[in-house]
Amino acid sequence: MSKTTDAGTGHIPVLLAPVLDGLNVRPEGRYIDGTFGRGGHSREILQRLNAKGRLLAIDRDPDAIAAVDETLQSDPRFEIVRGEIAQLKTIGRQHGLLGKVDGLLLDLGVSSPQLDDPGRGFSFRYDGPLDMRMDPQQGEAASSWLAAVSEKQLKKVLYEYGEEKNAPRIARAIVAARATQAITRTAQLAEIVAAAAPGRGLKIHPATKTFQAIRIYVNAELQQLGSALQA
Incomplete structure (x- = not known):
């Protein structure tokens, strides 16, 4: 390497x-x-x-x-x-x-500088605004998307873009949590996911796949790649 x-x-x-x-x-x-x-x-x-x-x-x-x-x-x-x-x-x-x-x-994917900047909202390691947009001036922030997405669609995104086997539990927990308080911070989301799917024995943080899936969806990364490969 x-x-x-x-x-x-x-x-x-x-x-x-x-x-x-x-x-x-x-x-x-x-x-x-x-x-x-x-x-x-x-x-x-x-x-x-x-x-x-x-x-x-x-x-x-x-x-x-x-x-x-x-x-x-x-x-x-x-x-x-x-x-x-x-x-x-x-x-x-x-x-x-x-x-x-x-x-x-x-x-493709998120860079180290993006992950290390709490203000970008890409990482569960730091508390910051739940944004996740590659271009903060374009599109919908992750917090806005989470506020409106259906449980069914959220579960699908977690499955397809994060390969998250606990997608049903996590999606259900997120929808339940947002009913009482808006999810606007990375720490909030990480805590909700960790409580819904603790991931005992895992080598990665329980929220890793959820953050990945939401980031890929919010930024339309696979669609971006498809368009680039057709150019």
Whole structure:
């Protein structure tokens, strides 16, 4: 397993070398990093490109865009766009790369900086607002969705996106809890899930799969991936 720390961010991309080897970067190639994050993969791709190479990075998280440092901003081979991977075809066309890309990198899921920021609401490890949106300015926050979703739909989401075997109990507990108090904090949700399905003997926190399932649903991650792969 290869781990490399991003300059200035402390974020560690996992399996970096195998991923880049699989991408088989050509020095003069054109590439898209569809999930820029904190730029770990993008920096490594740029190191393998010559002056004729080109890299277009995409991310829908405004924090990721804001984290782009001067070194990347001043690199003529590099460009970053705030957008979704579902818009890959449109973005590629706008930047003259449609049908001309040598490789596409998608590192799906939540990043360490997102998990470590209580204000983003991705993690049960910290108490914060129950948001979970990759782009806090778009879509519905997890708390709003939980306030209105039916027990049947919630159970389905937990099953399909979290493979949570205790989905019926957890869904029932969430619906019962919200009837007395709005679920707006990560700590609230984690406590409700842990009480409904204690998970004795598990190596992971009882709320792990629930948080994963809700995050995937709120951000339409599988639909985003499907659209990107059709581009």
